[in-house]
Amino acid sequence: MKYSFxxxxxWGVALQASDWPRFxxxxxxxxxxxxxxxxxxxQTENLAWKANLPGPGSSSPIVVGDKVFITCWSGYGDxxxxxxxxxxxxxxxCLKLADGSPLWEATIASTVPEDPFEGFITEHGYAxxxxxxxxxxxxxxxxxxxxxxxxxxxxxxxxxxxATGSGSRKWGSGGSPILYKxxxxxxxxxxxxxxxxxxxxxxxxxxxxxxxxxxxxxxxxSIVESGGRTDLVFAIAQEIWGLNPxxxxxxxxxxxxxxxxxxxxxxxxxDRVYLFGGYPTQGSAAIKLGGQGDVTATHILWxxxxxxxxxxxxxxxxxxxxxxxxxxxxxxxAKTGRDIYRERVIDSGGGRGRGKPFYASPVLIGERLYCVSxxxxxxxxxxxxxxxxxxxxxLADDASQFHGTPAVAGDRLLLRSxxxxxxxxxxx
Numbered sequence: 001m002k003y004s005f006x007x008x009x010x011w012g013v014a015l016q017a018s019d020w021p022r023f024x025x026x027x028x029x030x031x032x033x034x035x036x037x038x039x040x041x042x043q044t045e046n047l048a049w050k051a052n053l054p055g056p057g058s059s060s061p062i063v064v065g066d067k068v069f070i071t072c073w074s075g076y077g078d079x080x081x082x083x084x085x086x087x088x089x090x091x092x093x094c095l096k097l098a099d100g101s102p103l104w105e106a107t108i109a110s111t112v113p114e115d116p117f118e119g120f121i122t123e124h125g126y127a128x129x130x131x132x133x134x135x136x137x138x139x140x141x142x143x144x145x146x147x148x149x150x151x152x153x154x155x156x157x158x159x160x161x162x163a164t165g166s167g168s169r170k171w172g173s174g175g176s177p178i179l180y181k182x183x184x185x186x187x188x189x190x191x192x193x194x195x196x197x198x199x200x201x202x203x204x205x206x207x208x209x210x211x212x213x214x215x216x217x218x219x220x221x222s223i224v225e226s227g228g229r230t231d232l233v234f235a236i237a238q239e240i241w242g243l244n245p246x247x248x249x250x251x252x253x254x255x256x257x258x259x260x261x262x263x264x265x266x267x268x269x270x271d272r273v274y275l276f277g278g279y280p281t282q283g284s285a286a287i288k289l290g291g292q293g294d295v296t297a298t299h300i301l302w303x304x305x306x307x308x309x310x311x312x313x314x315x316x317x318x319x320x321x322x323x324x325x326x327x328x329x330x331x332x333x334a335k336t337g338r339d340i341y342r343e344r345v346i347d348s349g350g351g352r353g354r355g356k357p358f359y360a361s362p363v364l365i366g367e368r369l370y371c372v373s374x375x376x377x378x379x380x381x382x383x384x385x386x387x388x389x390x391x392x393x394x395l396a397d398d399a400s401q402f403h404g405t406p407a408v409a410g411d412r413l414l415l416r417s418x419x420x421x422x423x424x425x426x427x428x
Contacts, residue, residue, distance in 0.1 A: 016135075020063040020407040020414075023130035023176040023220055024265060024361060030314055034366035036411040039380045039391045041424045047395075048412065048425040051100035054091050056418035057127035058359065058403035059176070063414070064133045067103065067152060068095040068407075070416060071140055073126040076110075077117030085112050090127055090142045094154060097409060100423060104154035111145040111161070115170040123355065124403060130176040130220075132184070134200065139184050143173045147186055147196075149203060158203035163192030167215050174218040174263065180245050185221055185232065189214045195221060195234065197248060209248035213239075216261035219277070224268045226289040233289075235262045235275050240287060254296045256285050256303075264361075265312040267320070272301060274313070274320060274334065282307035284320075286337060302337035306330050311405075312361040314369060316383050321364075323371045325356040331385050343387040346376050359403040365413075372415060374401045395422060 024030040038046045055074030062069050075087035088110035094103040115121050129141040137157060141147045146161040167173075167190045175187030183197040183206055194210030217236040223245060224233050231252075232245040237259055242252040258278030267274040268289065276284045284307045288299040309325035315334060322330040327346040332339055346357050360372040362381075368390060369381040377394035381387070400418035407414040413424040 016065055018063070018410040019065065019135070020061075020409055021135070022062060022132040022178060023060055024312060024405065025363070025408065028178070028220070028222060028265065029267065030312065030361055030405065031316060031364045032408055035408060036426055037365050037370075037408065037413045038424060038426045039368060041393050043395055043397050046424055046427050048423040048427055049100035050423075051095050051102070051421045053093060053416075053420055054105070055127070056125055056400070057416070058124040058174075059127050059416075060130040060360075060404040061407040061414045061416050061421060062131050062133060062138075063097060063407050063409040064135060064138070064152065066097045068097050068100075068414060068421065069093070069131050069133070069138050070095070070421060071127040071129070071131060071142075076114075077122070077125065085114055085116070088112065088114055088126060090145060092131065092138070092140055092148075092150065094152075095421065097412070100421065106150060106154055106156065108142065108145060108148065110142070111164055114144055115166055115172050120169065120171045124172065124174060124359070126172065128172065128174040130404075132177050132179055134179055137200070139177055139179070139200065141177045141186050141188075144191055147177065147184065147198060147203065149184075149200070160198055160203035160205070162186060162188040162196055165191050165193070169216065171216070171261075176220040178221055178223065180223050180232070183245075185245070187217065187219070187221055187234075189217045189236070195232075195243075195248065197245070207248035209243060209250075218261055218263040220265045222266045222268065222273070224273060224289060226268075226271055229290065231289065233266055233268070233273055235266055235277070237262055237278075240266075240273070240275055242289070242291075252291045252293060252295050252299075254287050254294070254299055256287070256300070258283050258285075263310045264308050267313060267315045269315060269334070274315065276308045276313060276322070278307060279309070282309060284332075284337065286334070304332065304337040304339075306332055306337075306339055306342070309356060310359045314362050314364045314383070316364055319383075319385055321362060321369055321381075321383060323358045323362055325358065327357045329371070329381055329387060331387070340385045341387045345371070345379050345381065345389065346373055361405045363406050363408065365408060370406055370413065372402050372404075372406060374403060378415070
């Protein structure tokens with residue numbers, strides 16, 4: 001009931017109960033009640049439809065009513081001979097949920113120069129931010145090319161540039177936009193070392209927050225209600241911030257000490273927030289919510305060396321479930337940070353090629369965790385403090401990478417690869 005109230009409070013419009021309108025679902029927790037999503041599938045089993053995409057991407061699909069929205073890029077870096085940065089363009093694609101048929105597509109020429117397609121940016125590309133919708137419009141962020149709003153029929157409503165800078169590593173940006181009341185909140189820390197709140201109707205800036213110390217902050221901001229107060233909570237290297245979402249002003253902060261890039265989203269319950277990430281030293285921490293000023297000495301409840309590099313863990317019944325960059329599934333006690341189990345779920349490299357095996361975040365459906373690996377298929381794991389692998393599913397005809405977190409719409413599970421979207425559904 002608490003999540004239902006917060007969901008309506010944040011969006012203020014009548015999104016349908018089965019919608020998946022943002023990264024990690026309606027509440028940003030990637031948790032939903034029991035559904036008839038199958039645990040097994042393949043190219044010939046429980047595959048309702050497949051829709052080819054105009055280019056690759058690492059963003060996740062969202063669902064609004066009978067529509068699926070996804071972003072991609074093309075023209076530069078998507079093929080071996082695509083070496084002209086001036087041809088880079090982004091796409092937002094709208095598909096029919098029932099059968100995957102195309103409804104509309106908007107193509108946006110990229111603002112150049114972009115970060116070159118080399119180094120770490122080749123791991124995720126130029127369409128990494130997941131769209132968000134309030135049920136009337138869909139909002140997208142394309143890094144140096146700015147933020148856009150479209151109506152649900154594909155009409156562009158506004159475009160706002162949020163600067164064209166680059167972080168110290170030139171890795172591109174990745175955090176997804178979120179909605180709070182009538183504002184669109186965007187992590188543009190790579191482009192301008194700042195968070196922005198934009199009027200969702202016009203795209204005009206309401207506030208801007210940040211500073212020179214922000215770098216390599218790739219997470220999606222969180223709206224957290226605790227103790228009668230709503231905070232915008234955001235993690236950067238070394239620190240976590242609690243801001244007033246109405247003004248962007250700092251309310252509290254804590255020094256967590258994790259260096260390098262922070263990619264996983266924050267997870268929270270009623271009185272604490274859980275932080276994961278860091279590079280090359282990784283770790284996790286639990287921080288008590290609320291307070292004023294520097295709360296490091298009083299509000300850090302525990303720290304651990306167990307962590308996740310990119311995927312956001314799931315919190316369920318007092319346990320944190322993690323899939324990490326070494327191919328391990330970890331269950332942690334949320335109260336103490338202690339590991340309950342650590343089991344290898346996948347060989348390093350994801351079964352095909354090299355690199356970290358998981359970028360997608362796990363999604364909890366009922367008591368089953370759906371964990372999409374980059375190259376080795378989807379693993380279904382029991383959400384309980386004893387490790388149990390329930391299924392391993394591979395779409396054998398698609399050798400591309402799967403970076404996007406699944407979306408769930410009723411009894412449909414939507415997977416995105418660099419080539420296509422797949423709708424998984426019990427097919428009799």
